[in-house]
Amino acid sequence: MLCDKYEEALIGAAASGAALDSSVGEHVSLCAHCQEILAAQQSMFALVDAGLRTRANVAVPGNFGHRVRAAIQMENPQERRRNSAVLAFGSLAAAAALLIAILLAQSLRHGGKDTAGSVVAESKLQGSPLPPVHIDNGTNLGPSLPRTLYSSGTVWRTSWLREASLRRKVEPEVLVPQGQEELLVKYMQGIAARKARVTISAGLQQEPEMKPVEVPSIEISELVVTPLPDLSSN
Amino acid sequence: MQELVLIQPIRAAEEHWSREAAHAAKRRDFEERLAECGPLAYRVARGVLRNDADAEDVAQEALLRAYRRFDRLRDAQRFRGWLVRIVFRLALDRARSAKRREVRETEWAQPARRPAPATAEELAASSEFQARFDRALDELPEKLRLVLLLAAMEGHTMEEVAAILALPVGTVKSRLFAGRKKLAEKLQCYVTNTKKR
Numbered sequence: 001m002l003c004d005k006y007e008e009a010l011i012g013a014a015a016s017g018a019a020l021d022s023s024v025g026e027h028v029s030l031c032a033h034c035q036e037i038l039a040a041q042q043s044m045f046a047l048v049d050a051g052l053r054t055r056a057n058v059a060v061p062g063n064f065g066h067r068v069r070a071a072i073q074m075e076n077p078q079e080r081r082r083n084s085a086v087l088a089f090g091s092l093a094a095a096a097a098l099l100i101a102i103l104l105a106q107s108l109r110h111g112g113k114d115t116a117g118s119v120v121a122e123s124k125l126q127g128s129p130l131p132p133v134h135i136d137n138g139t140n141l142g143p144s145l146p147r148t149l150y151s152s153g154t155v156w157r158t159s160w161l162r163e164a165s166l167r168r169k170v171e172p173e174v175l176v177p178q179g180q181e182e183l184l185v186k187y188m189q190g191i192a193a194r195k196a197r198v199t200i201s202a203g204l205q206q207e208p209e210m211k212p213v214e215v216p217s218i219e220i221s222e223l224v225v226t227p228l229p230d231l232s233s234n
Numbered sequence: 235m236q237e238l239v240l241i242q243p244i245r246a247a248e249e250h251w252s253r254e255a256a257h258a259a260k261r262r263d264f265e266e267r268l269a270e271c272g273p274l275a276y277r278v279a280r281g282v283l284r285n286d287a288d289a290e291d292v293a294q295e296a297l298l299r300a301y302r303r304f305d306r307l308r309d310a311q312r313f314r315g316w317l318v319r320i321v322f323r324l325a326l327d328r329a330r331s332a333k334r335r336e337v338r339e340t341e342w343a344q345p346a347r348r349p350a351p352a353t354a355e356e357l358a359a360s361s362e363f364q365a366r367f368d369r370a371l372d373e374l375p376e377k378l379r380l381v382l383l384l385a386a387m388e389g390h391t392m393e394e395v396a397a398i399l400a401l402p403v404g405t406v407k408s409r410l411f412a413g414r415k416k417l418a419e420k421l422q423c424y425v426t427n428t429k430k431r
Contacts, residue, residue, distance in 0.1 A: 011415065011418075015411055015414055015415050015418070016411065041418070044418045044421065044422070045414060045418055047363075047421065048367075048414050048417045048418050048421065049386070049414070051363070051364070051367040051371075051417075052371075052382055052383070052385075052386035052417075053386050053388075054364070055280075055281050055284070055367075055368070055371070055383070055386070056277060056281050056383050056384075056386035056387045057277070057386070057387060057388050058276075058277060058280045058281075058286075058289075060272070060273040060276045060277070061276075061286065061290060064272060064273075064276055064290060064293070064294075065268065065269065065272055067290070067294060068268060068272060068293075068294050068297050068298075069265065069268070071294055071297075071298055072261065072264070072265075072297075072298065072301055075298060075301065075302070091239070091241070095240065172242070173240045173241065173242050174240070174241055174242070174243050175238045175239070175240055176238065176239055176240075176241055177237070177238055177239075178237040178238065178239050181239060181241050181246065182250075184241065184243050184246075185241075185243060185246045185247045185250050186247075186250075187243075188243045188244055188246070188247035189247045189250065189251060
């Protein structure tokens with residue numbers, strides 16, 4: 001019973017591997033029971049550590065790395081398909097938005113009334129989610145694109161429309177049969193790759209110094225016209 | 235009638251190209267990490283699941299998830315810890331679902347029928363002890379279990395475990411101490427057995 005108060009200290013010492021306190025150590029050196037408890041606890045923790053090591057340090061299967069690499073390789077096309085689906089959806093949404101914008105602009109142009117500097121048009125569709133639209137007659141961004149749209153005090157700058165229109169101006173759009181966009185993209189990549197090679201090889205060659213071509217002066221002698229001998233007389 | 239779509243081919247090609255290049259770079263970078271951290275992922279999964287096939291599946295799934303979200307990892311230094319957490323969580327989920335199906339092993343419940351091993355090492359290696367030990371470890375709180383497993387892996391210092399788990403070294407030490415102590419309490423009957431021997 002007297003030894004019970006030392007039990008916690010003995011377990012702690014066995015768990016941490018630290019030395020016993022002087023008072024506890026003194027007692028243990030004299031008490032066979034506590035010595036036995038300490039030894040048992042030490043062997044217990046050795047057992048626990050051995051069990052943990054056995055469980056934690058298993059050999060990794062030799063083909064594990066290959067298996068994961070193969071799974072990643074399989075993952076890439078799936079991911080690409082996912083990306084292209086997102087891209088397709090995005091293009092579709094962008095096309096729809098563009099179409100709505102064009103239709104809206106056209107309906108405003110026809111249905112609105114002109115003022116000195118601006119055109120104010122009410123949305124023709126009653127109860128439609130589209131608000132009344134105000135069009136400034138400022139910079140011309142294209143044949144039918146509005147510059148500013150606002151409704152009940154809220155102004156939306158349509159910079160995205162401007163950017164889209166600028167992008168469209170820079171590069172022409174091409175009509176492609178659905179599902180063959182990727183083929184065209186690959187074709188363009190091929191062309192671009194060839195162009196890049198040509199540029200690199202041209203860049204590698206040292207450009208020769210440009211000098212004016214020296215042409216020696218040409219002397220033109222007088223033209224002497226000699227009549228051919230008359231062969232018919234023979 | 236075939237539908238037509240409008241595209242800007244040069245821009246599309248450039249985008250496609252940059253995507254491909256990004257993919258290649260990501261894959262290269264990830265493969266380097268895979269070589270470094272793949273075994274760790276497997277061992278953590280194996281430590282929780284105690285089954286080679288399940289551990290392989292879970293580690294592979296965790297690595298794939300890590301690959302998919304690799305772009306979102308802001309600090310590359312934290313990859314190990316991030317991966318360990320993914321593996322551990324997946325392994326715990328798998329273990330829980332397996333537990334529901336599993337027919338309980340009763341081997342550990344009849345220690346008296348088996349011949350008594352002579353030394354602590356033999357005892358630790360015996361299937362009877364292992365089964366009991368596994369059960370005791372599975373019953374530990376998750377945070378203690380992960381620290382115990384990582385600390386028991388060869389080559390891991392306390393500092394490394396702390397870095398992996400993004401914890402202070404003191405917390406790792408206290409969890410390790412608490413975990414080992416709890417395990418020892420659960421396996422107390424073996425002390426009594428070895429003592430008697």
